[in-house]
Amino acid sequence: MENTKLKAFLPLFYIVWSDDLLTQKELSTLKQFIDDQTWLSQQEQKQLMAKVDIATPPSRQQIAEWKTEIEAGLQALPEAKDIFDISVWLAENDKTIIDLESVFTNLELNLGIAGEEAISQFKTFENTFTSVHHTASSFDTQKLTQVLDGEYADIIKRVKDVISRPEFAYETSTDIHVYREKVLQWCQILADENLGNMAYPKKYGGGENIADYFAIMETLSYHDLSLVIKFGVQFGLWGMSVMFLGTEKHYKKYLKAIGSLEIPGCFAMTETNHGSNVKGIETTATYNHENQTFTIHTPHPKAQKEYIGNAAAHGRMATVFAKLMIDGKDYGVNAFVVPLRDKKGKTLKGITIGDCGHKMGLNGVDNGTIVFDNVVIPKEDMLDRFASVNEAGEFESPIPSDNRRFFTMLGTLVGGRIGIPRSALSAAKSGLTIAIRYGDQRRQFGPEGGSEVPILNYRMHQRRLIPLLAKTYAMHFGLQYLTNRFLQRTEAEMQEIEAIAAGMKSYVTWSARDILQECREACGGKGYLSENRIDALKNDTEIYTTFEGDNTVLMQLVAKSRLAEFRKSFENMDKMGMLNYVYEQTKTVIMQKNPMATRKTDEAHLLDDTFHRNAFEYREKVILASAAKRLRKLIDGGLDSYDAFNVAQHQMIDVAQAYLDRLMLEQFQATVTQTEDEGTKNILTKLKQLFALSQIEKNKGWFLEEGYMEAPKTKAIRKLVNQLCWEIRTDAVPLVQSFDIPDSCLSAPIAFL
């Protein structure tokens, strides 16, 4: 274009023909503009119109030439603020054009291409800060691994060595029968290594070390989860039901053989019609005084035992939970050892075993149904620690109340609610390790003129993964606390420990579900291929939110426990007035300490432990008091408690959730305080802050409703969450490295790019 004045139109032509968000409408706008410029001669107008004619588009070469000219302009004028600046430069500062600034700017507005954003597409940005962001380690991963492993480094290493052996290469066959046999073989190796019987008395070949047993299950969970569940069913459920519900005669008869896997066995509690409501199970165990036997019987098809691990293929015996009937009277749920198959694997008389068939996951575990048709067992096979039938044929028990005895029996099996969340967390750690390592390598999109950038550098990728990484660390320390409380338990504490176990089981398994979902999506198409293991991790842990107690039911148990504690700690609280008083007091106490607290947004305050703890405790207490108040009101109003608890059921879940959030935070803070190594302490501090703030962000609706925080604060918190994610990202790979998962277990090709 010889007429330099007209060159002012170049950028407009380029954008209107090439930007993918502009449409024909913009072409018309530009045409109209040209038409309106009376300072152009007819010939000039004709020349320009030719460039905006939909019937005669410019050639590809013309477009490329325009682009080159515009880029030259930007090179010469790096401080250019908008398209007009470039137009002026291209028009060689022609006064006519300069004088038309407002006219051109108005056109840019109409075209939606005003301002700096429009010209940024012509700049090349090789070193945007998103591009240069990368992994850099600020701490020694070995030191962090030590914090995570605690006192269990030796047993953890021992297990890792075993599961890294060539014979533990993952099974690839989709034939569930092949898979089940492989899992049994692996289980036998673990039994031979004396890992299965780790918690049993030494007298019976065990290690008398339940703490190590937990560490074994957790470490095994970096490997195949079918193996973990098979192992847990055999040594945890079958073996420990004998250990905790039986007496010496049972230990003598069975424990050693259970521990060596000589007798594969089952834990037959759940029935088709009764899962969560264990008290309602219908299998009967009828006492026969003449022959000193019990008859185990399934009264109707839907009372069959269902989902029983180890039943469909391998199990030779089972601890069967059944209602004890003596002379037509029901003595509640008790436990009995019942043989299922002979040594050759043939099902015994009266026993019918079905196969649950293919499942979403855990297909290496042979779950089955069991129906008992008047199966007779000797009297001494009643597991009689908490209840028995005496020589006179009468029921006896140190715990007379059926209700109390039932919960005490179940309470002895609380270990399962420690093992399962720890297993889920290992799976979550595996998923995060794969997703974060992949995100650090996988490049997609980049700045104009620059290389593509690792996806872990993107805000959304960080927001999806890094708070969950922080939560994983929180849950690790929370579960360490639960484990220690369990190991140091006294009788008086059992109720509290059972509540924490039920709660953490739910909290951690739901979180693992969310974590693995994000990991799959974060890994895109690769995450869908079974070779990258997120398939198995997700599908195997899917049932964890249901077995060992359905999470929603467990959370209600936790809430009821918290309500009982609440009722006990507030004297003179019978009247609604009193409840209201306490409720309001709880709400104002902290806030009165700092009237500006609701709006404080400086970073030091937002990162402060006390601010976090106060917020979590406030939420816990107010939700609890509010739920207590609600229930009281409903029941006083005439509702029976069953209906009242249903009406307020969602509040029960909130009570439990808020309690568990506070527990997790408390333990995270305590762990960081005790950490000595500076580098480790620093990174854990960041994670702890991110956990606290992301949980607050998630619950900001509640905090705003209660007036505990106001908008400036919650908005500042979201910004800080983003900032912490950004900062922690540089340590994300070392942080998952610290989980120290064996390569052969991780196995996913995308984690090894």
Added chain:
Amino acid sequence: MENTKLKAFLPLFYIVWSDDLLTQKELSTLKQFIDDQTWLSQQEQKQLMAKVDIATPPSRQQIAEWKTEIEAGLQALPEAKDIFDISVWLAENDKTIIDLESVFTNLELNLGIAGEEAISQFKTFENTFTSVHHTASSFDTQKLTQVLDGEYADIIKRVKDVISRPEFAYETSTDIHVYREKVLQWCQILADENLGNMAYPKKYGGGENIADYFAIMETLSYHDLSLVIKFGVQFGLWGMSVMFLGTEKHYKKYLKAIGSLEIPGCFAMTETNHGSNVKGIETTATYNHENQTFTIHTPHPKAQKEYIGNAAAHGRMATVFAKLMIDGKDYGVNAFVVPLRDKKGKTLKGITIGDCGHKMGLNGVDNGTIVFDNVVIPKEDMLDRFASVNEAGEFESPIPSDNRRFFTMLGTLVGGRIGIPRSALSAAKSGLTIAIRYGDQRRQFGPEGGSEVPILNYRMHQRRLIPLLAKTYAMHFGLQYLTNRFLQRTEAEMQEIEAIAAGMKSYVTWSARDILQECREACGGKGYLSENRIDALKNDTEIYTTFEGDNTVLMQLVAKSRLAEFRKSFENMDKMGMLNYVYEQTKTVIMQKNPMATRKTDEAHLLDDTFHRNAFEYREKVILASAAKRLRKLIDGGLDSYDAFNVAQHQMIDVAQAYLDRLMLEQFQATVTQTEDEGTKNILTKLKQLFALSQIEKNKGWFLEEGYMEAPKTKAIRKLVNQLCWEIRTDAVPLVQSFDIPDSCLSAPIAFL
């Protein structure tokens, strides 16, 4: 106990020995209490102490007797308000006891058994309102089915008849090779029924009816999703890439054979290193002028085509997307037809096909990798609708801009972003049908003395499933809208339609993911068994959030489109001041109309369409203006746009989310308005209200932050959500019945109890 005075202690003894939440501590408290009662004689004290001695617990019979006496008391005194009232009655109104009311009440407080709640455990409530809640239909399901099916009832029925045939019984083999062959056979049957080519020109054997094609894919999605994807790859991607990117010569050569499945084929776009960033693909198509050919080549291993459906086993040809190179110049992404295998199934020279192997789901689809080693194709196999090489060997295109042409090409394939969400929704409907029917039958727990109750009667079960049922209806109508916009599209609208398609694809596939997760958990252990189909529904749709555009990337595309619209509609908006002005204006306009709006909580207002629409629109506009403001500030501050969009990436997602929420609501409201049948209109109204309110509840943090609502309002909304869930529950089974999914497709035993 002869001393009636002492009978006042009976209830305390009973509770302390049998309640599962009381501990030894309470026994001590009771002992201390007895000790403190100086009005008791020594002998009386001794008698009582004997009942609270941990060493000599009462017998089971004794506990049962105590319970009987207490229940007798309650029968006699139905208005009893607490334990003390029963104690007084048991003590036959002894004056000593009556005078000690405050003392006894204090004890109850210390034990945590004060008030009505403590005695409710002794009452039997056979007809609690939770127990009597049940299914009752308030509308004619056939009429609702008509609303859902719209004008497509005929084609829908036709497809249902086909997929209900015995040969369409689900494949149970876990051998992926067997499964793949079955899917191919099914696909052939569908092709023979002229269902595959429904959208192709009649000239080439088709039905020229893309609307019916969409209905076919949606209805097929009640059956096996591997079949749906195989079908979609063959007839949608492979066939339509030829139809929309090719010209007459290609139609003549290929369309009929594609439609009959004579030529199974692939859509080879994605590469290992380039998924979302399609522009970056590296496969080359180099033009050879002498022999009038193109050479297709994979320059390095990670440029291989990956996840290509139909490739690993059956595909004979593929539309291959590659960079067109002419004389060393890059003309961007173009499409070419490339043969892969001969008629016998043997891979052709230069072609290497790998198998992606086992996946999380969709194992009936043979996804594979393709590497091209200098594969030569004739010039006429370039799909030349939008670009071609002329006789002189020069590049030609009606769209000169590479960028614009690329997006136009992709835009022709927008149908996939309609088919996929509609397919996902069918899967979600299947899951909800199974879960809701099961929840209506499955009974667990119940009131004291009453039968167990269907789990769908529980608040949490309702909160988890029923809002999602409402959302499913919302999305159905939203997708009807998208489909109609697409069918009636004009060139000028394409950009908007593509944005809606990208957005709804993300919105619906993410929602389907959440719905199926809740369905699995709501079905407990049964939900984990593959026979109940939630396994397949979840795992097959898992990849829907990634393919056809990664959801997070698509949402950013939607946001950019919204931002472009925003910039165009606000004149004189170049200055920050102006942006601020518009932002504030947007915020105050609606609120000024009703200054009390933030606190209004009456039901009529909360259920009102206008309140809902205002809230959704407010959120959409403010989030959009806020994002525009933020970006402008970042870029004016010197940040290049790539970094600016990364910093504000989470806000981009919010922009898209708020926009889509509003679209969905709008369409739901419009549909209800047009519904004539009263019963149908009523139930849809409830669902619409629940959708609106549960989305507001979910976003309450944002509304509170913005001061658009205050706590009394958001709390009232949560209550109303619960209430609506409760009311809709009685229609839940008919509502899923209205999806009219064939029994043979549903197939899950738990849906047929």
